[in-house]
Amino acid sequence: MKLQTAWLTILIALVLTLTAVVSAQVLDFKYLQDLSPPKTSQPVFLPGDVFLTRNANEEENTSPGFWNHCAIYVGDGQIVEAQQDPGEVVDSKLNEFMDRYPEIRVLRVRVAPERYGVAAASRATQLVGTKYRLTASISKALRVVGRGDNCVSTVRRCYQYSWDNDPRWRIPDGVNEYPAFRLVWEKGGL
Structure with a gap:
């Protein structure tokens, strides 16, 4: 029982750590900019645009x-x-x-x-x-x-x-x- 509790504690700590790292990256403005296409990238224009x-x-x-x-x-x-x-x-x-x-x-x-x-x-x-x-x-x-x-x-x-x-x-x-x-x-x- 103690072993299961220890593993569960480690697993929770690992999940929380990974969540914190991912959240920090997502909140990083430069990281967000890199994910979005540049505003000036040109799409295919259609007749009538x-x-x-x-x-x-x-x-x-x-x-x-x-x-x-x-x-x-x-x-x-x-x-x-x-x-x-x-x-x-x-x-x-x-x-x-x-x-x-x-x-x-x-x-x-x-x-x-x-x-x-x-x-x-x-x-x-x-x-x-x-x-x-x-x-x-x-x-x-x-x-x-x-x-x-x-x-x-x-x-x-x-x-x-x-x-x-x-x-x-x-x-x-x-x-x-x-x-x-x-x-x-x-x-x-x-």
Whole structure:
């Protein structure tokens, strides 16, 4: 009986010691960092993923809200975005777009991205060459088809086509807060 008690005491002491060592390692912040993937590791982006960006220089963040630009991924390493210079909706290379902005958030449609995202991306490629118009998303009265698009109205028109419903986004923050999207990746000091 004494032998069993001694072994049980040793076993309990061993378990407590191992638990303390493991707990100390788990609580070590560096250890936790090593377990998590780096924030900047890039996932596979899907057609229809929406990119929200923010400039590092506060003076360049002229849009209301936190996010100041949005674009849509169309596949094959290409982004479609409305740019004030050159004054139209353009297609850009993903790697150049990523290098341009220090803070990026990527959203994906929650339900059937292979259907809705692909349809939105398809519509985006059709909008390339559309004239840029800064006020395109301010009010419905100012949204005249063919008069031009800004970054938000470009993405809105893509998803309006895909969903057959106008999400009514006015600023990039509206896209960020829209419940039909989920966060898939972000870069920067968010």
